[in-house]
Amino acid sequence: MQYYLDGFRAGDPDLKEAAPCRRAYSDFAPLPEKVDVLIAGCGPAGLCLAAQLSQFPEIDVMIVERKPGPMEKGQADGVNTRTMEMFQAFGFGEKVKRESYWVNQTAFWTPDPERPAHIRRIGRVQDVADDSSEMPHTLINQARIHELFLDVMRKSPKRLEPDYGWSVKDLTVDATTQDHPVTVTLENTGVNLGATHTVRANYVVGCDGARSNVRKAIGGTLHGDAAHQAWGVMDILANTDFPDIRQKCIVASEAEGNMLILPREGGYLFRMYVELDKLNPDERVAARNLTSEHMIAAANRIMKPYSLDVKEVVWWSVYEIGHSMTDRFDDIPEEQKETRNPRVFTAGDACHTHSPKAGQGMNVSMQDSFNLGWKLAHVFRKQADPNILHSYSAERRAEAKRLVDTDHKWARIMSAPPGESDLDGADMPRIQKQFIENLEFTGGLAVHYAPSALVGPDTHQALARGQIVGKRFHSAPVVRFSDAMQMQLGHVAEADGRWRIYAFAGAGDNIAKSSEIYKLADWLEKNPSSPVVRYTRADEDIDSLIDFRAIFQQTFDALAYDEMPSLLRPAKGRYGLHDHEKVFCADHKGAGDIFDMRGLDRERGCMVVVRPDQYVAHVLPLNGYAELSTFFAGFLRPV
Amino acid sequence: MQYYLDGFRAGDPDLKEAAPCRRAYSDFAPLPEKVDVLIAGCGPAGLCLAAQLSQFPEIDVMIVERKPGPMEKGQADGVNTRTMEMFQAFGFGEKVKRESYWVNQTAFWTPDPERPAHIRRIGRVQDVADDSSEMPHTLINQARIHELFLDVMRKSPKRLEPDYGWSVKDLTVDATTQDHPVTVTLENTGVNLGATHTVRANYVVGCDGARSNVRKAIGGTLHGDAAHQAWGVMDILANTDFPDIRQKCIVASEAEGNMLILPREGGYLFRMYVELDKLNPDERVAARNLTSEHMIAAANRIMKPYSLDVKEVVWWSVYEIGHSMTDRFDDIPEEQKETRNPRVFTAGDACHTHSPKAGQGMNVSMQDSFNLGWKLAHVFRKQADPNILHSYSAERRAEAKRLVDTDHKWARIMSAPPGESDLDGADMPRIQKQFIENLEFTGGLAVHYAPSALVGPDTHQALARGQIVGKRFHSAPVVRFSDAMQMQLGHVAEADGRWRIYAFAGAGDNIAKSSEIYKLADWLEKNPSSPVVRYTRADEDIDSLIDFRAIFQQTFDALAYDEMPSLLRPAKGRYGLHDHEKVFCADHKGAGDIFDMRGLDRERGCMVVVRPDQYVAHVLPLNGYAELSTFFAGFLRPV
Ligand SMILES: Cc1cc2nc3c(=O)[nH]c(=O)nc-3n(C[C@H](O)[C@H](O)[C@H](O)COP(=O)(O)OP(=O)(O)OC[C@H]3O[C@@H](n4cnc5c(N)ncnc54)[C@H](O)[C@@H]3O)c2cc1C
Numbered sequence A, B: 001m002q003y004y005l006d007g008f009r010a011g012d013p014d015l016k017e018a019a020p021c022r023r024a025y026s027d028f029a030p031l032p033e034k035v036d037v038l039i040a041g042c043g044p045a046g047l048c049l050a051a052q053l054s055q056f057p058e059i060d061v062m063i064v065e066r067k068p069g070p071m072e073k074g075q076a077d078g079v080n081t082r083t084m085e086m087f088q089a090f091g092f093g094e095k096v097k098r099e100s101y102w103v104n105q106t107a108f109w110t111p112d113p114e115r116p117a118h119i120r121r122i123g124r125v126q127d128v129a130d131d132s133s134e135m136p137h138t139l140i141n142q143a144r145i146h147e148l149f150l151d152v153m154r155k156s157p158k159r160l161e162p163d164y165g166w167s168v169k170d171l172t173v174d175a176t177t178q179d180h181p182v183t184v185t186l187e188n189t190g191v192n193l194g195a196t197h198t199v200r201a202n203y204v205v206g207c208d209g210a211r212s213n214v215r216k217a218i219g220g221t222l223h224g225d226a227a228h229q230a231w232g233v234m235d236i237l238a239n240t241d242f243p244d245i246r247q248k249c250i251v252a253s254e255a256e257g258n259m260l261i262l263p264r265e266g267g268y269l270f271r272m273y274v275e276l277d278k279l280n281p282d283e284r285v286a287a288r289n290l291t292s293e294h295m296i297a298a299a300n301r302i303m304k305p306y307s308l309d310v311k312e313v314v315w316w317s318v319y320e321i322g323h324s325m326t327d328r329f330d331d332i333p334e335e336q337k338e339t340r341n342p343r344v345f346t347a348g349d350a351c352h353t354h355s356p357k358a359g360q361g362m363n364v365s366m367q368d369s370f371n372l373g374w375k376l377a378h379v380f381r382k383q384a385d386p387n388i389l390h391s392y393s394a395e396r397r398a399e400a401k402r403l404v405d406t407d408h409k410w411a412r413i414m415s416a417p418p419g420e421s422d423l424d425g426a427d428m429p430r431i432q433k434q435f436i437e438n439l440e441f442t443g444g445l446a447v448h449y450a451p452s453a454l455v456g457p458d459t460h461q462a463l464a465r466g467q468i469v470g471k472r473f474h475s476a477p478v479v480r481f482s483d484a485m486q487m488q489l490g491h492v493a494e495a496d497g498r499w500r501i502y503a504f505a506g507a508g509d510n511i512a513k514s515s516e517i518y519k520l521a522d523w524l525e526k527n528p529s530s531p532v533v534r535y536t537r538a539d540e541d542i543d544s545l546i547d548f549r550a551i552f553q554q555t556f557d558a559l560a561y562d563e564m565p566s567l568l569r570p571a572k573g574r575y576g577l578h579d580h581e582k583v584f585c586a587d588h589k590g591a592g593d594i595f596d597m598r599g600l601d602r603e604r605g606c607m608v609v610v611r612p613d614q615y616v617a618h619v620l621p622l623n624g625y626a627e628l629s630t631f632f633a634g635f636l637r638p639v
């Protein structure tokens, strides 16, 4: 964690220096008339986007929420490893690690063949495969995640706060102007119930959930299907003699339906998803008047011979399984893509919903807006052409589609009668096999963006077999050269809208002037066709858009600082202080060798270009100067 | 981290439920007339004590500070591994790990024999020996440590805040009463300058630094010696061509003196200790009018051929080396020990001072008051006889003495001319050899309390060769049985004033009713002579004073919950919820086996009794019931 670059400041290092022009959030201060980005909804999608954009003092963000204040409990609770990696970049990964439940194992329970009315454990699976991510899979209530994002916003240069009690009622886009073309009507839901206020925005992002008004305003409709199966979910404080109560469990009873147990933060709380009634094709779940009492009774039937003694129902909800998504995640119809850039977007549940049990809803929603955030920032900072905004819908819709498909399959297996879901000849129940197959997916690690202006071709993939172009950058252990700090390379990436180029040195590279790393660093810093030279503003630090780092095969004590090219010890900030955190070495403490772990070509080395949202954009040879220039020229704007 | 035991509460889990009767801290609220404990001084010693005591709603604590508000910068910055372990117990270990500089390596620089006016690196030492502690040695400014303690206080049941702008002027102890026998005169140092207020306290702890008024009031005088050597210290933002600037360096020049470099939090800041002038025997350093300019000039001379380009001097100070301590750390003279219990204590710099360069001042001060805190809590909660308070001075004075002696030796070596401190025949410079020898000591790990009522004899030490009676409990990796969580066993210990008994199972113990662990747990829970039965109040949780945990040699999947004795799944809190975090297994993920790592007798197993301040109080066989009873009977009071 780097701070004090522009001088010492006492106190919490996460509290960023306040921007000079900030909105006043006092009770009687008027709402703004114009903003750069208006975000509808303080769910995971909206807050993740607001937290991201609040890092850029030049962007005026407003985030409105229909409810009177922050959420306190309920809804989603699964944070997959990919999202944890993102939280790390936002600076609260450690906090979540400390407070949350870690899903280390998932246990499978099915009817005991000897006594089919009783369940018994049939298998156990390590939930996060070794080295699939350096972060754990965690469970913690959605409200706490909201708070952590709110905290990032509050400590940002703009000290951003949500406007609670305002709902986006409608919006229109004026295609004839580029100056705040979106007009949004807000309606008060609080003390001034029904009062309206009009805001003009350059961009609007609808993170307003499944009943999204923003989606409706841009003509989006959710298509999908329902499984006509009612499920209940409850967060409870309870005692039980069920032995695996602090492990994630998937339970299939013989005749009483299925159940999912999710232990939660704090050591006592846990969640249960309980299968309730089959619905008729045209029936809505609400009609059944199901309550937490029904769920507790059903759980007790399913988990026989064990039982549940509930002390406090913290939260509960009943829902029916369904999947749906919209045709596009922005306001531009297919046929206008060439001529117009999007002004309005939807993210999260506003454009795709799925069964909650795969634990994807919150994760995918945040990943949506994390994908969009840096692109908007690039546009506002005039670093990129606004047409990159088309890539949001293209990239995220393909992922949502994949999610709905997988989720669909999984939901059917989860609701299948035990005969089908149990051992089908093999030594492992079908549900367990499917669960293992799904792990990369449920971890959020299967996301794979197709080649585009923002994702290069995989021509040189062989140079970095474990860093797949289009997938997330896969961290591995390194040791920082300057201070011998053992760490994860991926953790140098902050949610700061910057690109990263990791240059992995070839065999024997000792950073002499003739070495490939030296030449690359020198070219990047000085050559007129280098993206660093072309796209970095003169008044900003040299790493403000493209952050160059080098990783050597030697251990830290075998390198010398004297020879480093200046881009690897750049002078930054108002004092021109040297940044000593650009060079890394192979781990010497037994954590593993990054070159081996990630299939990096030891002989030739390579460059891995990583997007601000942590996805691998390109793999190139160390001398792939022309290809590197071409790639960035595809979407960045020269200064 | 366990929470929600008494029901779900939204928000930050570190924010404890507020106690019903709390002091109001509004601007015009009067100061209290009576308190249980009055702490003088908001330095590390005072804040650590206040943070500890604030966990107990039944204790009324007041902490006064002469200065008008919290410290912003300067003074100490070294947090040794032992203190980091304590921070972990206070809940902010991760925070410090994230924000601080980690001392991974220390480099040694001495004159180059070929060009003696130039320095060159002669050696490097890994700063924290492998497995000496699971925590790193860190550097971070003292003010930030203050804030983290203040945060713990603020979030405690009492929402404790310091009273700034009040100085302890004097105090008297009335030996004839047990009801608030200490009368303290406070003097205002702020807007009501000179105004006084009288408070009566049951106990007063002088954490009021080297010029302590509390010490003076109880007749303590600092004895010591001075080395007549001026040193400067400065925290700076600077550039340099010195290659090891982000490693801790000990630099000896040929003729310009010695210097110490300490990189600091945030990646840019660093501290330099620079040797300045030799002083005459009767001269005070203040007379020399030395400033940061002198330090910078001296540093540039010492570090030739490298140089320093200072951009911002954040803080600086000039001091002379000296060591001193008082004869006792409480108000009871030797000859009255049998007849009176202490009412007034001093801690930290108030009773011992030393050269800052060994980085011990802040650490030892906090360890002082951490030693005292739980003893005071035991007395207030009527769990122990007040005579245990004598042990504070006995234990901490012996440690302070050891510190002064080691520090003394080290300061001379650091100030020795390079001829002497350099290679003396061996292949390693003397200073490096001494540094390595000192590592256990500077890490704070050499503290070893002598046998007493609170530290048992080492009769059974052979059962746990790596958990030395009288030294701190040495953590090691385990896996929690209930949820397969890989963790450090030592991290179950919170700064909550509780004792811990770790029962390490012997070979083949499968928790059957006939097993040693089962029998021990059963005896502890039910036998009238068990300390759990004798000393735990009926209205409190069964683990509220003595927290029993068991560690098995099997991996988590080889144990079954059904057979656990109830003390290992106790019902707690207002709902009687089961606590699932009492049982641990050997690590199965390659982190190491705790039995091997800590020399635990695999055949017989053993019990390790650990004090609330994390020191090993006893090692016993699993059936050492009588010895266990006797030990606790030595100082605890039956309910
Ligand atoms: C009742 C419920 C139970 C759920 N249970 C689970 C579960 O058990 N497991 C699971 O994984 N997922 C569950 N989910 C889904 C999960 O919470 C979502 O997938 C996730 O929150 C999506 O995030 P989002 O930001 O897209 O939308 P949301 O979290 O829905 O956030 C949308 C926000 O926008 C606000 N809003 C709506 N309309 C407007 C408007 N016009 N103007 C301003 N603000 C508006 C809403 O009040 C809300 O705060 C549940 C969702 C709900 C609603």
Ligand SMILES: Cc1cc2nc3c(=O)[nH]c(=O)nc-3n(C[C@H](O)[C@H](O)[C@H](O)COP(=O)(O)OP(=O)(O)OC[C@H]3O[C@@H](n4cnc5c(N)ncnc54)[C@H](O)[C@@H]3O)c2cc1C
Pocket (backbone or CB within 6 Å): B040, B041, B042, B043, B044, B045, B046, B064, B065, B066, B067, B074, B075, B076, B077, B078, B142, B166, B167, B168, B169, B207, B208, B209, B210, B211, B212, B213, B214, B233, B317, B347, B348, B349, B350, B356, B357, B358, B359, B360, B361, B362, B365
């Ligand atoms: C100027 C200075 C520089 C230092 N530099 C270093 C360094 O470079 N490296 C290092 O390791 N250590 C350094 N130290 C020492 C280190 O800070 C101390 O060892 C450590 O702070 C001791 O903690 P303490 O709580 O015992 O006392 P202190 O930190 O001294 O705290 C005592 C507190 O009590 C207050 N106080 C004093 N008298 C009264 C009174 N009568 N009533 C109420 N409050 C009172 C003081 O204002 C102060 O806040 C330095 C100390 C000082 C003073």
